[in-house]
Amino acid sequence: MALPEDSSQPRLAAGCRWGAEKKIDTGLERTVLFPEGAIRLQGTGLQILERCDGQRTFGQIIGELQSQFADADPAKVRSDIGQFLEQLRHKRIVDY
Amino acid sequence: MIPNPLALIAELTHRCPLHCVYCSNPLELAAVSSELSTAEWIDVFQQAGKLGMLHAHFTGGEPLARPDLAQLIASARGAGLYTNLITSGIGLAETRLQALVDAGLDHIQVSFQDSREGAANWIAGAKAHAHKIELSRLIRQHKIAFTVNLVIHRQNIDHIEEMISFIERLAPERMEIAHTQYYGWALRNRAALLPTRAQLERAVEAVATAEQRLAGRIRIDSVVPDYYARFPKACMGGWGRRLMLINPSGKALPCHAAEVIPGLTCENVRQKTLEYIWRESSSFQRFRGEEWMPEPCRSCDRRGDDFGGCRCQALLLTGDAAATDPVCSLAPAHLIVESALAGTNSSDTVSQPVPASSFVQLQQLSSELWSYRKNPD
Numbered sequence: 442m443a444l445p446e447d448s449s450q451p452r453l454a455a456g457c458r459w460g461a462e463k464k465i466d467t468g469l470e471r472t473v474l475f476p477e478g479a480i481r482l483q484g485t486g487l488q489i490l491e492r493c494d495g496q497r498t499f500g501q502i503i504g505e506l507q508s509q510f511a512d513a514d515p516a517k518v519r520s521d522i523g524q525f526l527e528q529l530r531h532k533r534i535v536d537y
Numbered sequence: 538m539i540p541n542p543l544a545l546i547a548e549l550t551h552r553c554p555l556h557c558v559y560c561s562n563p564l565e566l567a568a569v570s571s572e573l574s575t576a577e578w579i580d581v582f583q584q585a586g587k588l589g590m591l592h593a594h595f596t597g598g599e600p601l602a603r604p605d606l607a608q609l610i611a612s613a614r615g616a617g618l619y620t621n622l623i624t625s626g627i628g629l630a631e632t633r634l635q636a637l638v639d640a641g642l643d644h645i646q647v648s649f650q651d652s653r654e655g656a657a658n659w660i661a662g663a664k665a666h667a668h669k670i671e672l673s674r675l676i677r678q679h680k681i682a683f684t685v686n687l688v689i690h691r692q693n694i695d696h697i698e699e700m701i702s703f704i705e706r707l708a709p710e711r712m713e714i715a716h717t718q719y720y721g722w723a724l725r726n727r728a729a730l731l732p733t734r735a736q737l738e739r740a741v742e743a744v745a746t747a748e749q750r751l752a753g754r755i756r757i758d759s760v761v762p763d764y765y766a767r768f769p770k771a772c773m774g775g776w777g778r779r780l781m782l783i784n785p786s787g788k789a790l791p792c793h794a795a796e797v798i799p800g801l802t803c804e805n806v807r808q809k810t811l812e813y814i815w816r817e818s819s820s821f822q823r824f825r826g827e828e829w830m831p832e833p834c835r836s837c838d839r840r841g842d843d844f845g846g847c848r849c850q851a852l853l854l855t856g857d858a859a860a861t862d863p864v865c866s867l868a869p870a871h872l873i874v875e876s877a878l879a880g881t882n883s884s885d886t887v888s889q890p891v892p893a894s895s896f897v898q899l900q901q902l903s904s905e906l907w908s909y910r911k912n913p914d
Contacts, residue, residue, distance in 0.1 A: 456683070456710070474619040476621060477621075477758070483587065527753075531753055531756065532756060
């Protein structure tokens with residue numbers, strides 16, 4: 442699966458938006474609503490998608506999360522995030 | 538504890554400017570005089586939000602026939618729901634579309650009957666095709682999600698590639714390719730709509746090819762025709778598990794066609810709360826869980842995946858709503874579906890659109906083939 446370009450600027454696709462949020466034991470759970478479905482996000486998934494604001498580039502998002510998870514292999518952080526976003530793009534939840 | 542419902546299907550009205558021969562609305566349409574008022578619908582959406590529902594699907598008939606549609610969308614959005622309008626687009630021009638978007642519309646879903654204008658208008662029983670194309674262009678000027686829905690059947694399936702390319706040019710995020718489901722008017726017109734196995738196999742291949750080509754650009758969701766499947770569909774995601782449908786006159790139904798089930802008393806939102814209906818009413822409990830299941834469902838490994846299939850289809854085809862859905866290859870009544878398929882696969886007539894100067898003339902010219910959907914009183 443191809444990864445996003447470093448200069449691309451991921452954002453929620455048209456008609457996809459943040460819905461309700463609630464506090465859970467490990468922090469916050471937020472919902473993204475989209476046609477015919479919804480995903481509940483917490484932890485890393487949430488941190489990735491919250492950065493998909495159409496301003497930050499894919500390169501910046503990777504950089505921020507690589508420094509936050511300094512113990513993890515940077516190459517693995519990059520490919521995990523890239524694949525996560527690519528999957529969401531195929532579902533037309535994220536655009537870049 | 539019963540989990541919360543996920544979505545509300547709001548059938549605002551059974552009035553419709555189209556007369557599609559595959560319409561899944563019941564043959565007994567809800568009368569205009571029985572429709573819920575604006576205030577009653579607003580109350581329903583507020584209850585839905587409190588009950589934890591996430592989506593409101595505005596459908597019909599044609600929801601645009603309700604002059605208060607923008608107000609209803611705003612109230613659903615205000616209750617925290619994601620709003621989806623399922624429409625023919627007739628009655629929607631620039632100003633009204635803007636008003637719906639301003640009210641908080643998240644997603645619009647427009648149905649197309651064909652890529653070819655003559656054929657599309659023939660299926661719809663109305664001159665709607667050209668307007669839908671123009672509307673699609675207007676929709677893309679707004680930041681809302683856009684889905685094009687294409688209903689597939691015997692009369693259009695042979696040029697499915699052409700229809701997919703046509704939709705591609707309308708640039709939606711999502712394309713829904715839905716084989717006709719045989720309820721309501723579609724069941725009455727089944728002989729003219731059910732495709733042959735050879736047609737189906739070719740179409741499935743064409744959709745798979747298109748899915749690959751469009752990946753990342755347009756998402757294709759396809760609904761397979763259950764008559765040709767080995768196992769039934771998980772209708773509504775299971776009875777009383779995910780969805781609640783409110784019909785134009787306020788009846789709460791666990792499935793689109795549930796009103797046809799004899800002895801099923803459906804509550805009305807005019808008398809009962811959504812929470813009561815979801816948790817306590819006999820109609821929503823009737824086929825919830827596994828207690829009601831006959832064999833072979835009761836001991837089947839798939840009972841948690843398909844929940845025994847569709848109760849309304851079981852009733853419509855076997856006369857018993859508690860029977861295994863006869864589309865299942867394991868169902869005792871599967872012969873009913875097999876004989877419908879045998880009839881279809883032994884005849885190769887595919888009719889062509891007939892040019893007509895009026896709807897009355899079109900009805901007369903096509904009367905041997907099918908009945909057009911009527912409008913409620």
